[in-house]
Amino acid sequence: MCLGIPGRIVEITDTANYLAKVDVSGVRRTISIRLLEKDPPEPDEWVLVHVGFAMAKIDETEALLTLAAVQKLGTSYVEEIEAFDSSSII
Numbered sequence: 001m002c003l004g005i006p007g008r009i010v011e012i013t014d015t016a017n018y019l020a021k022v023d024v025s026g027v028r029r030t031i032s033i034r035l036l037e038k039d040p041p042e043p044d045e046w047v048l049v050h051v052g053f054a055m056a057k058i059d060e061t062e063a064l065l066t067l068a069a070v071q072k073l074g075t076s077y078v079e080e081i082e083a084f085d086s087s088s089i090i
Helices: 060-071 075-086
Strands: 005-014 019-024 027-032 046-050 053-058
Touching: 005 027, 005 053, 005 060, 019 046, 027 053, 046 060, 053 060
Parallel strands: none
Antiparallel strands: 005 019, 005 046, 019 027, 046 053
């Protein structure tokens, strides 16, 4: 199963290449924010992350509600976090 999961932008690491560090449930990874180049996220904003890309900006309430719902998926949630933890776009 492949899910989009909320992540909080920790820092913009490379503005020229549209890269940012995101925190997803305690796991930090560099992701691409290129798909949001017209309205790039800032640190402490939330995005929906899918396969290493920020797909959309979301508000904190929506992010926390989504995380709570996704965590109820049990094994699928754990597998998604493990896949996120072991992935890299660079």
